[in-house]
Amino acid sequence: MVFSMSTTAITNDEQDLIRRLQAGDQAAYAEMVERYAGRIYNLALRLMGDEAAAEDVLQETFLSAFRAIDRFEGRSQLGTWLYRIANNTALMQLRKKEPATFSLDSPLETEEGDEIPRQFFDFCCLPERDLLSDEARAEMRAAIDALPESLRVVFVLRDIEGLSTRETADALGLSVPAVKTRLMRARLALRERLSAYFARSAISSETGEPITPTT
Amino acid sequence: MTEHTQHDHDRSECRRLLSSLSDYVDGELDDALCRAIEAHMAECENCRIVVNTLTRTIELYHTAPAPDLPQDVRVRLYKTLKLEDFIASEPPDATEG
Numbered sequence: 560m561v562f563s564m565s566t567t568a569i570t571n572d573e574q575d576l577i578r579r580l581q582a583g584d585q586a587a588y589a590e591m592v593e594r595y596a597g598r599i600y601n602l603a604l605r606l607m608g609d610e611a612a613a614e615d616v617l618q619e620t621f622l623s624a625f626r627a628i629d630r631f632e633g634r635s636q637l638g639t640w641l642y643r644i645a646n647n648t649a650l651m652q653l654r655k656k657e658p659a660t661f662s663l664d665s666p667l668e669t670e671e672g673d674e675i676p677r678q679f680f681d682f683c684c685l686p687e688r689d690l691l692s693d694e695a696r697a698e699m700r701a702a703i704d705a706l707p708e709s710l711r712v713v714f715v716l717r718d719i720e721g722l723s724t725r726e727t728a729d730a731l732g733l734s735v736p737a738v739k740t741r742l743m744r745a746r747l748a749l750r751e752r753l754s755a756y757f758a759r760s761a762i763s764s765e766t767g768e769p770i771t772p773t774t
Numbered sequence: 775m776t777e778h779t780q781h782d783h784d785r786s787e788c789r790r791l792l793s794s795l796s797d798y799v800d801g802e803l804d805d806a807l808c809r810a811i812e813a814h815m816a817e818c819e820n821c822r823i824v825v826n827t828l829t830r831t832i833e834l835y836h837t838a839p840a841p842d843l844p845q846d847v848r849v850r851l852y853k854t855l856k857l858e859d860f861i862a863s864e865p866p867d868a869t870e871g
């Protein structure tokens with residue numbers, strides 16, 4: 560398997576870990592798991608939307624990585640490589656689960672014009688206790704879950720995990736412009752939903768009414 | 775709360791710039807387009823709000839704490855990978871979730 564060149568330099572520390580992995584050092588395997596399992600699990604959780612399925616993806620990702628480590632050429636970062644395996648594993652399982660509705664080749668599900676902003680409530684200056692409340696966090700998670708899969712994965716890697724555009728493209732086998740387009744759509748969709756939520760929550764905190772649930 | 779009265783005339787400009795806003799908040803636009811966006815924002819409250827809330831949305835997601843790997847998931851992972859011998863060094867606060 561050949562991975563495209565990442566622009567980010569691989570550290571000596573990581574080169575050493577890869578060397579030990581390829582020599583079959585068990586402690587190095589454990590180190591790789593310790594370093595990346597949390598992030599892979601969170602990615603899997605967001606892609607699969609349920610804990611049991613996320614755990615399957617987590618285990619399968621590391622089993623695949625162990626089998627393929629000899630062929631890892633070190634041209635992308637280890638983390639990027641693992642994200643790519645996890646993403647492929649998740650896509651395969653999603654396709655197994657819903658073979659009729661899920662296709663790897665399915666076009667982006669958003670229609671032209673979908674991303675035009677309609678919410679203009681400036682929630683930036685709301686107090687932290689509103690922006691960071693448990694309820695707001697739950698709304699943020701629900702908003703991500705509601706994104707089409709093709710947008711969600713890009714947003715998770717780029718904006719939550721903090722990969723660069725190039726690294727995200729490498730991890731997903733997409734072009735940089737494709738990553739940017741999907742990222743833009745994901746961001747605008749999330750902004751739209753959070754704006755609507757915070758507008759409702761600002762009104763209800765003024766009137767003391769509970770927030771109307773999202774439809 | 776927000777009035778959108780006097781700038782309804784140039785909605786086409788808002789739409790034209792919309793696809794660049796994501797690159798704009800990432801600081802990945804060329805100078806000319808940045809200046810065009812900033813000039814437009816100076817006159818268009820809606821686009822100002824979109825840029826501010828877009829930035830804030832990204833920030834909120836980026837800074838939300840990632841949940842720890844649940845300890846039972848971690849234990850089963852190490853077993854599946856036949857790495858049980860290395861599980862001793864568990865993080866102290868991995869019980870959440």
Ligand SMILES: [Zn+2]
Nearest residue numbers: 788818820821
């Ligand atoms: Zn505008």
